[in-house]
Amino acid sequence: MTDPVVVCRGVSRTYQQESVPVHALSQVDFTVYPGEFVSLSGPSGSGKSTLLNIVGGLDRPDEGSVSVDGVDLGELSESKLAELRLHKLGFVFQAYNLIPVLSALENVEFIMQLQGVSPVERAERATAVLDRLGLADMLHRRPGELSGGQQQRVAVARAIVSEPVLLLADEPSANLDSSTTKDLLELLKQLNEEGMTIVTATHDTMVMSYALRQVHLRDGQIEHDDQVQSA
Amino acid sequence: MKLLFQLSIRNLCRNKRRNAMLLVAIAVAVAGVNATNTLLRGYQYDMLESAINNLTGHVKVMAEGYVDDPNVKHSFELSSEQLPQLPEGMVVGWADRLRIPAVIMSERETRGIELVGVDPAKEDISFIGEAEIEGEFLQGADDGRVLVGKELARQLQTSVGRRLVLIAQGADGLNRERGYRIAGTFDADGTGLEKNYVFVGLSSLQALLETQAITELSVRVDREEQRLPAKSALRAAFPELQVKDWRELDPQVAEMFKFADASLFIWFFLMMGALTFGLVNSLIAAVMERVKELGMMRALGMQNSTVLVQVVLESIILMTVGVVSGTCVSLLIYWSIADGIDLSAYAEGAEMVGVSSVLQPVLLSEDVFLVAIMSIILGILASFYPAWRVIKIRPLDALRR
Numbered sequence: 107m108t109d110p111v112v113v114c115r116g117v118s119r120t121y122q123q124e125s126v127p128v129h130a131l132s133q134v135d136f137t138v139y140p141g142e143f144v145s146l147s148g149p150s151g152s153g154k155s156t157l158l159n160i161v162g163g164l165d166r167p168d169e170g171s172v173s174v175d176g177v178d179l180g181e182l183s184e185s186k187l188a189e190l191r192l193h194k195l196g197f198v199f200q201a202y203n204l205i206p207v208l209s210a211l212e213n214v215e216f217i218m219q220l221q222g223v224s225p226v227e228r229a230e231r232a233t234a235v236l237d238r239l240g241l242a243d244m245l246h247r248r249p250g251e252l253s254g255g256q257q258q259r260v261a262v263a264r265a266i267v268s269e270p271v272l273l274l275a276d277e278p279s280a281n282l283d284s285s286t287t288k289d290l291l292e293l294l295k296q297l298n299e300e301g302m303t304i305v306t307a308t309h310d311t312m313v314m315s316y317a318l319r320q321v322h323l324r325d326g327q328i329e330h331d332d333q334v335q336s337a
Numbered sequence: 338m339k340l341l342f343q344l345s346i347r348n349l350c351r352n353k354r355r356n357a358m359l360l361v362a363i364a365v366a367v368a369g370v371n372a373t374n375t376l377l378r379g380y381q382y383d384m385l386e387s388a389i390n391n392l393t394g395h396v397k398v399m400a401e402g403y404v405d406d407p408n409v410k411h412s413f414e415l416s417s418e419q420l421p422q423l424p425e426g427m428v429v430g431w432a433d434r435l436r437i438p439a440v441i442m443s444e445r446e447t448r449g450i451e452l453v454g455v456d457p458a459k460e461d462i463s464f465i466g467e468a469e470i471e472g473e474f475l476q477g478a479d480d481g482r483v484l485v486g487k488e489l490a491r492q493l494q495t496s497v498g499r500r501l502v503l504i505a506q507g508a509d510g511l512n513r514e515r516g517y518r519i520a521g522t523f524d525a526d527g528t529g530l531e532k533n534y535v536f537v538g539l540s541s542l543q544a545l546l547e548t549q550a551i552t553e554l555s556v557r558v559d560r561e562e563q564r565l566p567a568k569s570a571l572r573a574a575f576p577e578l579q580v581k582d583w584r585e586l587d588p589q590v591a592e593m594f595k596f597a598d599a600s601l602f603i604w605f606f607l608m609m610g611a612l613t614f615g616l617v618n619s620l621i622a623a624v625m626e627r628v629k630e631l632g633m634m635r636a637l638g639m640q641n642s643t644v645l646v647q648v649v650l651e652s653i654i655l656m657t658v659g660v661v662s663g664t665c666v667s668l669l670i671y672w673s674i675a676d677g678i679d680l681s682a683y684a685e686g687a688e689m690v691g692v693s694s695v696l697q698p699v700l701l702s703e704d705v706f707l708v709a710i711m712s713i714i715l716g717i718l719a720s721f722y723p724a725w726r727v728i729k730i731r732p733l734d735a736l737r738r
Contacts, residue, residue: 164636164733185640192638199736203633207347219340220638264637 109176111272111303112138112161117170119156119326130156131167132326138272138305143298145317146307152323154307155276161305162195162274163187175271192220196265198275202257204249210236210260211245217268235263239293255286262290266297273297275306279313291316341643345651352623356655359619363659363712364666366612370605370708371667375698376678377604381597382699385561385583388590390464391530392434392453393583394555395564398575403552404586407451409437409508412550413578427563432459433551435542439505441485441535443493450489450535452505454478454542454551462557464525465536472497472521480538482520486531490522497521503535507546515545526694601704609712613719616652620723624648631727632735641728648724649717656716660709671700 114136121128131153138144138161146154159165160172163179172179175194182190191197204213214232223231236245239259249257258278265273275294279287287310295316298304306313314320322329349356389395403411415433435454440447456478460466465484475484483501490496497519504514517537525531543549558567564582572580584591624631631644681694727735 159733162636164731164736188635188638188640190638191636195638197637199633203629203736205344205630205634207344207351212343216340216634217637220643 108140110137110139111142111175112136112305113171113173114157114161114167115171117157117160117167117172119153119160119165119167129326131160133170134323134326134328136161136321136328138303140271140303141298141301142303142305143294143316143318144305144321145314145319146305146321146323147309147314148323148329149309153326154309154323156326157323158274158276158305158307161272162197163191192217193268194271196268196270196273198258198261198265198273198278200277200280202249202254202261202281204257204260204264206249209246209248210241210252210256210263213249213260214263214267217264221268223268231267232263235267236260239263253286254281255283255289258282258286258290259293262293266302271303273302273304275304275308277308277310278306279308279310284312287312341647341650345647345654348623348627349651349654355619355622359616359655360659360662362612362615363656364663366608367660367663367708367712368666368670370608371664371700371705372670373604374601374704374708375667375671375674375700376696377597377600378699378701378704379677379697381594383697384590384593384597387464388583388587389557390462390467391587392436392463392465392534392555393586394431394462394557395561396556396558396568396571396580396582397586398554398556398571399552399579399581401577401579404579404581407436407438407552409435409506409546409548409550409552410510412508412548412552414550415554427558427567429557429559430459430462431554431556432456432462433539433554435539435546435548435550436552437505437546439503439535441489441493442502442504443495443499445494446492448489448492448532451533452503452542453534453536454539455536456539462555464530465523465534468523468525470521470523472519475520475536475538478538479540480520481517481541482537483517484521484523484536485519486534487522487524488531489533489535490519492532495519503537503545505542505546508548508550513545513547605708605711609715613715616655616716616719617722620648620652620720621726623651624723624727628727628730628735629738632730632732632738635732636736644728645721645724648727649720652716652720653713656713660712664705664709667705668700671698674698 114134117131117134117136119131121130134157136157146157148154156165160167161174163174166180174190177190179187205216208216211232214236215228218228218231233245236242239262241256241259241263244252244256249260252260278290282290291313294304306317308314317334319331319333321331400411400413412435432455437452439450439452441450455465455475457475457480470484471487475482493501495501500516500518502514502516504512507513523531556567556571558564568580568582635641635644675698677695677697679695
């Protein structure tokens with residue numbers, strides 16, 4: 107059997123909210139295998155974003171262990187975690203989070219610049235990805251000149267351009283209308299069919315419907331974890 | 338680095354008005370510091386010029402004991418007319434003198450003065466060579482007349498062409514006395530000099546005192562930086578004699594000179610220190626309004642150190658543009674006052690101590706360079722705090738803002 111991309115064992119996370127402890131995750135076991143398209147769903151405060159952030163190395167659990175692509179995140183320094191995020195993970199955020207002073211092409215090139223990819227290769231790969239996502243005519247537009255859907259596609263392009271082992275998307279459809287959401291989900295589905303592993307935190311049923319595995323959380327624990335048929 | 342430079346430039350262009358205001362503030366501060374420096378340097382160099390002109394020179398060779406007891410007994414003979422070999426171009430001029438205390442008498446008054454035997458041809462290195470003379474200047478080393486200061490002439494109630502009597506002690510300890518006619522009176526822009534010095538031909542004075550000796554050899558070099566090499570060379574050439582530079586001979590002026598140096602730094606830190614607070618505030622505002630963006634970059638894998646470099650780079654760019662603009666403005670200011678500022682209406686006190694009433698600004702490239710470098714270093718230091726503030730926010734917390 108293939109090695110899992112993500113392994114969480116007994117993960118707990120408690121936040122202090124005005125001195126009151128809030129148990130965001132309690133003893134969660136969660137494994138993701140290569141090629142899976144997983145949706146983490148649940149009501150607000152169920153712990154889906156916390157789990158996504160812990161898997162993405164943006165947060166650390168109070169208890170338990172997390173490994174991504176065989177690397178135990180608990181043993182990594184902040185600097186090594188940043189390196190792992192740079193080389194192994196792709197992020198799509200709810201609010202697109204593009205760099206406003208860079209063009210679409212430069213935003214996509216940004217990750218590769220941090221990785222030290224040569225300018226020629228960077229430009230080729232970024233152009234190809236944007237072309238594939240239907241943004242060939244918008245390479246030199248800045249985020250402020252793009253619609254929400256176009257910005258989210260640029261964000262996806264930025265996340266996938268360096269071919270990460272895992273794509274993490276936090277509420278990717280939150281700011282999109284249903285038509286644009288559908289386009290985005292078709293894109294994610296297509297990427298998944300090409301072998302990309304995707305984990306998304308969402309409460310959007312349309313996003314869940316595209317996932318091949320639906321993990322539902324409640325009160326910081328996994329309530330159910332279902333494999334579903336392809337949409 | 339190209340990415341960071343690109344990001345920094347574009348980020349600076351984001352808030353044009355704020356950064357333009359900051360640039361103006363930096364430019365004004367740098368121009369202010371540079372302009373003040375040129376005036377302070379002008380004052381400092383004027384003070385130095387006065388000290389050196391005041392028969393001191395940059396370096397002086399004297400007999401042992403002369404400083405404590407300026408007497409003809411503490412004199413020496415210059416073996417040849419030639420100055421010991423100093424590096425070419427270093428020496429502007431030199432003068433051998435016989436300088437002793439004496440008493441001068443007119444028909445009405447008597448005063449204690451310093452009697453200076455000079456070779457007039459060599460005195461272009463001291464104030465007397467440039468002084469305005471009423472009557473005649475001494476014609477040669479054997480001129481048996483005297484030059485007295487205007488103020489002394491007034492006090493002695495005498496004038497050009499009249500006779501005075503000088504009494505001085507010879508090497509044998511016996512007093513010599515002789516009558517001298519006044520060749521001229523000199524105006525030295527300072528009553529102190531005019532009251533103290535009486536000049537006579539060197540050979541004439543040597544004849545009066547029955548000696549061939551001199552009490553000092555004063556050397557003037559081309560630039561202040563050559564003072565110490567010249568001093569070393571003269572020490573090697575005159576191992577039996579005392580060799581002192583103007584800083585040792587005129588410690589009060591040396592202290593004031595040092596104080597002027599210190600003033601440059603004090604002024605710099607006052608001006609730029611105030612500016613730094615503004616810079617820190619602006620940088621904090623600039624980075625805190627981009628916390629989410631910087632948090633996103635770190636979430637994507639940008640290292641904290643890279644974020645720090647980016648913030649520092651923004652500050653360096655701002656400072657560099659501000660410093661270059663400020664330096665250009667200060668050059669314009671310097672150019673506009675290069676002929677000097679006439680302070681005669683306020684400078685009576687200055688003339689009393691021999692400082693010129695026209696303040697001539699002096700622009701030193703090393704001062705301009707130092708201000709530029711120190712400003713940029715200050716900018717770098719000022720950017721660390723905002724960078725640190727943004728780095729200490731976790732990427733996740735930054736993204737939630």
